[in-house]
Amino acid sequence: MYKKEKFIEGLLATAAILTILTTVGIIWVLLSESFGFFRHVSLIDFLTDTQWTPLFADKHYGIMPLVSGTLLTTLIAIIIALPIGLTIAIYLNEYAPPSFRNIVKPLLEILAAVPTVVYGYFALTEVTPWLQQIYPEMAGFNALSAGIVMGIMIIPMISSLSEDALYAVPRSLRDASYGMGSTRFQTAFRVLVPAASSGIIVSVILAVSRAVGETMIVAIAAGQQPRLTFDPTVPIETITTYIVQVSMGDVARGTPEYQTIFAAGITLFVFTLILNNISIRIKKRFQQKYE
Amino acid sequence: MRKISQFILFLSFLSSCGNGDKADSGSDTSLAGEVRIDGSSTVYPITEAVAEDFGNENKGVVIAVAESGTGGGFKKFGRGEIDINDASRPIKSTEDSLCKTNNISYIELLVAFDGLAVVVNPQNDWCKDITVAELKMLWEPAAQGKITKWSQVRNGWPDQEIHLFGAGSQSGTFDYFTEAIVGISKASRGDYTASEDDNVLVQGIAGDKYALGFFGLAYFASNKDKLKLVAVNSGNGPVLPSVETVKNKSYTPLGRPLFIYVSSSAVKRPEVVAFTEYYLDQAAKLSEEVGYVPLSEDETKTEKEKFQAFVSGLQ
Numbered sequence: 037m038y039k040k041e042k043f044i045e046g047l048l049a050t051a052a053i054l055t056i057l058t059t060v061g062i063i064w065v066l067l068s069e070s071f072g073f074f075r076h077v078s079l080i081d082f083l084t085d086t087q088w089t090p091l092f093a094d095k096h097y098g099i100m101p102l103v104s105g106t107l108l109t110t111l112i113a114i115i116i117a118l119p120i121g122l123t124i125a126i127y128l129n130e131y132a133p134p135s136f137r138n139i140v141k142p143l144l145e146i147l148a149a150v151p152t153v154v155y156g157y158f159a160l161t162e163v164t165p166w167l168q169q170i171y172p173e174m175a176g177f178n179a180l181s182a183g184i185v186m187g188i189m190i191i192p193m194i195s196s197l198s199e200d201a202l203y204a205v206p207r208s209l210r211d212a213s214y215g216m217g218s219t220r221f222q223t224a225f226r227v228l229v230p231a232a233s234s235g236i237i238v239s240v241i242l243a244v245s246r247a248v249g250e251t252m253i254v255a256i257a258a259g260q261q262p263r264l265t266f267d268p269t270v271p272i273e274t275i276t277t278y279i280v281q282v283s284m285g286d287v288a289r290g291t292p293e294y295q296t297i298f299a300a301g302i303t304l305f306v307f308t309l310i311l312n313n314i315s316i317r318i319k320k321r322f323q324q325k326y327e
Numbered sequence: 328m329r330k331i332s333q334f335i336l337f338l339s340f341l342s343s344c345g346n347g348d349k350a351d352s353g354s355d356t357s358l359a360g361e362v363r364i365d366g367s368s369t370v371y372p373i374t375e376a377v378a379e380d381f382g383n384e385n386k387g388v389v390i391a392v393a394e395s396g397t398g399g400g401f402k403k404f405g406r407g408e409i410d411i412n413d414a415s416r417p418i419k420s421t422e423d424s425l426c427k428t429n430n431i432s433y434i435e436l437l438v439a440f441d442g443l444a445v446v447v448n449p450q451n452d453w454c455k456d457i458t459v460a461e462l463k464m465l466w467e468p469a470a471q472g473k474i475t476k477w478s479q480v481r482n483g484w485p486d487q488e489i490h491l492f493g494a495g496s497q498s499g500t501f502d503y504f505t506e507a508i509v510g511i512s513k514a515s516r517g518d519y520t521a522s523e524d525d526n527v528l529v530q531g532i533a534g535d536k537y538a539l540g541f542f543g544l545a546y547f548a549s550n551k552d553k554l555k556l557v558a559v560n561s562g563n564g565p566v567l568p569s570v571e572t573v574k575n576k577s578y579t580p581l582g583r584p585l586f587i588y589v590s591s592s593a594v595k596r597p598e599v600v601a602f603t604e605y606y607l608d609q610a611a612k613l614s615e616e617v618g619y620v621p622l623s624e625d626e627t628k629t630e631k632e633k634f635q636a637f638v639s640g641l642q
Contacts, residue, residue, distance in 0.1 A: 087472055089517025091496040094468040096517070164534060175490055176534020177520065259531070261490075261520040271490060271520055271531070284523070287497060 066305060069298035076292060082299065088262040088278075090296045091287070097296070099303055101262035105179065105272035106307075109254055110247040112183025112268060113190060118240060120187075121194030122229075125236075128195070129202040130224045141196070148192040156256030159185035164257065173269065177259030180268035186253050190243040197242065201235020202228050238315045245311040249304065251276035275304045359387035360598040366393075366400025366413030369441055369499040370585050372617040374413050377606045380613075384605075388598045398422075401588075407431055410593035411603070414586045415441065415503070432591040434637040436607065436630050439614035439621055442544035442573040443504055443581040445557040450536045453477070453484050456558035456565030459508060459580065465491070465539075467509045471516040477537065485537075491519035492528045492540030504541055507580040525618075529553060543618040544568050544582075570620050585619065594638050607631050 074082070077097040085098025124144065128137050164181040168174045205228050213223040229236070259271025260281055273281075279297045287293045364374055371394040378390040395403075397414045404412040405425030417435065418426075426433060445462070447454050454477075461480050464470060477484040494500035496513065501521075506512040520531055525546045532538040533553040547554060547568075558565030559581055566578045573582035587606065593599040607630050611621040622630070 087518065089471065091521070092468065092471075092517030093511075093514040094471050094517060160530065160534075168534070173487075173536070176531050176538070259520055260522055260527070261518060263518060270488065271535075281495075281522070 063305075066298055066302045069295055070302045073292065073295035073299040077299075086264045088273075090293055091282075097299075098264075099275075099300065101264045102273060102275045102278055102300060103303065104264050104266065105254075105258070105262065106248055106274040106276070106304075108179045108266055108268060108272060109183040109186060109250075109258055109274060110244055112180060113186035113247045114240065114244060116184055116187025117190045117194050117243060121191045121239075121243075122198055122236065124191070124195040125198035125202055126224050126229070129199050130220060130228070141199075144192045144195060147188065150189070152189065152250065152252035153256070155185050155189055156182075156253040159253055159257035171269065175259070175270050177257060177261075177271040178269050179258050179272050182254045182256075182258035183268065185257065186247050186250055189250070189253070190246055193243045193246060194239050197239030198232070198236045201232040201239065204235065205231045234318045234321060238318050241311050241315040241318070245308045245315075248307050248311070249276065251280060255280045275300045279304075357387065358385045358598045358601055360596055361389045361391065362411065362593075362599055362602050363409040364390065364392045364411045364413065365395055365403050365409045366411075366587075367397040367415040367499075367585070368394040369415040369503060370413030370438065370587065371499070373439060373585070373610060373614045373619065374411075374587070374606075376613040376617060377602075377609050380609060381602055381605050385598070385601070388602065390602065401425075404433070404588060404590060405429060405431065407590065407592060410590055410596075410599050412588040414588055415583060417586065418588065426590075433588045434591075434634060436587050436589065436603070436634055437584055437622065437626065438587055438606065438610040438630075439585045439619040440570075440573045441503065441583050441585050441619050442568050442578060443500065443507075443541050444544045444547040444568050445539065445541050445559060445581070446532055446547060446554040447539050447557055448532055448534075448536050449553070449555045451538075451555060454539065454557055456560050457481075458560040459562075462508045462559070463510075465489075466493075466505070466515055468514050468516055471518050474516075487537050490531070490535050490538045491516075492531045492538055493519055493521060494528075494542060495521045495523040498523050500541075500543060503583075504581070507583075541581075544573065544620060545615060545618040573620050585614075589634070589637075591637075591641055594641060600638055603634060604631070607634065 082097055082099055084100075085096050086100055087096035087098050088101045089096045128140065132140070159181045160177075163185055164174070164176060164178065167178075167181055174180070209227055209231055210223060213227040218226070254274045255277040258274060258277065260273050260277055261271040262273040262278065263270070265272065278300050282294070282297045362378075364378070371392065374392050378392050382388065382390055393400075394413070397412075397416055400409065400412040400414065401418060401422040402425070403409045405422055405428075407429055414435075418433075445457060457480075465474055465480055474480065475488055476486060477489045478486040480489070493515075494504065496515070501515070502512050505515045509515065520528070520540075522528055525542050528540050528542050529546075529550045532540045533550070539557075547556065556567055558567045559578065560566070561579050563577075566572050568578045568582060572578035576582070587603075589599070589603050594603070607627060611624075611627055615621045
């Protein structure tokens with residue numbers, strides 16, 4: 037019996053170690069390949085040059101245009117998703133009757149289940165022409181349309197995690213608020229949202245890190261032209277799009293051009309790592325508060 | 328690679344043994360051997376498509392197609408290392424003399440025409456023609472980050488940002504465009520939407536009033552209603568690209584003929600003759616499929632007669 041137990045424990049440990057090993061392996065590949073890249077491009081150039089044209093005659097290796105593209109689409113997505121997601125969360129938690137909530141919540145989750153390639157074409161063929169009717173100067177590939185659709189995609193992430201956070205606010209706080217004669221609205225926005233703020237922030241950060249890493253939507257709808265701009269109406273390129281573009285093309289392995297995707301990859305990795313760490317820290321504080 | 332092709336030869340030998348009784352019964356599937364082809368990456372897609380079809384019908388023949396560029400291919404061709412060279416320009420005199428020193432005569436066969444179209448959005452009502460010099464100013468590496476508005480290209484064009492779309496840096500179209508416009512192959516600005524996927528370019532230009540882009544003329548034909556052609560002026564007035572203007576060479580420098588060169592020593596082998604004849608038969612259909620301007624039936628006939636005369640002249 038004891039032996040069998042040991043065996044199962046071993047299996048479980050292997051499973052856990054396997055995921056760690058995969059992560060270590062990915063980091064190792066990213067580091068070793070981008071080491072080759074940074075041997076002939078200085079880190080300062082990489083961070084300060086304002087052009088990114090590694091595949092062309094006049095080579096520049098400034099990551100900033102790709103970073104600005106990524107941040108721009110992410111920012112637009114959050115501007116769309118945060119108010120809508122939070123409103124949905126508050127409504128479902130405070131106002132909606134349970135029967136309605138039980139229907140709407142799974143429906144919202146469907147949004148998260150739509151394949152991102154579908155979202156991408158939705159942005160390119162529906163949202164962009166619609167935006168062009170309002171603003172005819174808008175380019176066919178642009179950050180705005182991709183950002184809006186990406187925002188729609190992450191609404192369920194924000195609404196569902198924020199709702200959990202609101203739900204976790206101790207009953208006593210809510211009762212106290214009502215006891216003081218607050219209206220539902222006052223209770224929701226003055227008491228519950230501040231009390232659940234760290235949980236809401238965590239949901240936003242997770243949504244941001246999802247948006248930063250999102251590939252298909254921006255690759256299809258935002259363009260493939262790296263440029264340092266915060267103009268949402270022109271074609272841009274995100275870090276992820278660049279990686280896709282190079283991987284799908286005919287760039288030979290081992291060349292500096294090929295290594296650029298690892299440099300871009302490690303930048304992306306650093307971004308999401310920082311975001312995840314922040315969210316873990318906030319989460320910890322949040323747990324301490326009410327336990 | 329060598330080993331693999333030898334192995335395939337060995338396999339085909341085995342399979343031809345199995346089919347021995349068939350060959351006896353007079354069928355002409357008994358061709359065997361290897362046809363070695365190299366040269367232009369622009370002609371490569373046609374050659375590759377022909378080779379695949381031919382290989383399916385003649386299992387005994389191994390066709391090795393490489394793409395080291397027209398010049399690289401002619402070097403090997405002149406040394407007798409390959410049987411057929413794909414060329415996106417006529418042979419140069421230096422390459423011709425290399426052939427002569429090695430006692431190689433050859434025949435030049437026209438297989439298709441390549442044309443690049445410069446296109447804009449249908450709502451663009453100012454850019455009807457563009458000169459080669461303007462295109463050069465717009466696409467050369469020095470333009471990167473500097474030439475960003477229509478008004479910088481020509482006075483009177485709108486003071487609006489220009490959005491450029493073009494072939495990705497790894498494609499033959501990119502090589503050709505840069506060579507024809509900028510003068511140096513692969514020399515281009517990098518701040519444009521570069522994609523190997525022509526659909527991305529069509530989508531981008533079709534949805535953007537201030538866009539300008541280029542791609543294969545044949546690809547324009549299937550997207551006529553969404554895009555507008557720009558006439559190119561190389562000094563003799565603006566010329567719109569079309570099958571006619573590419574063929575009669577008035578559309579320059581973005582239109583050019585594509586050739587294959589077959590060496591005299593190679594046509595002594597029946598598999599090379601069979602392959603070349605098959606190539607000429609299929610070139611029109613396959614070149615259209617891969618995005619080029621195909622030869623007419625008459626032109627194909629002329630090339631076939633030329634080839635037959637060359638083969639019989641050597642015997």
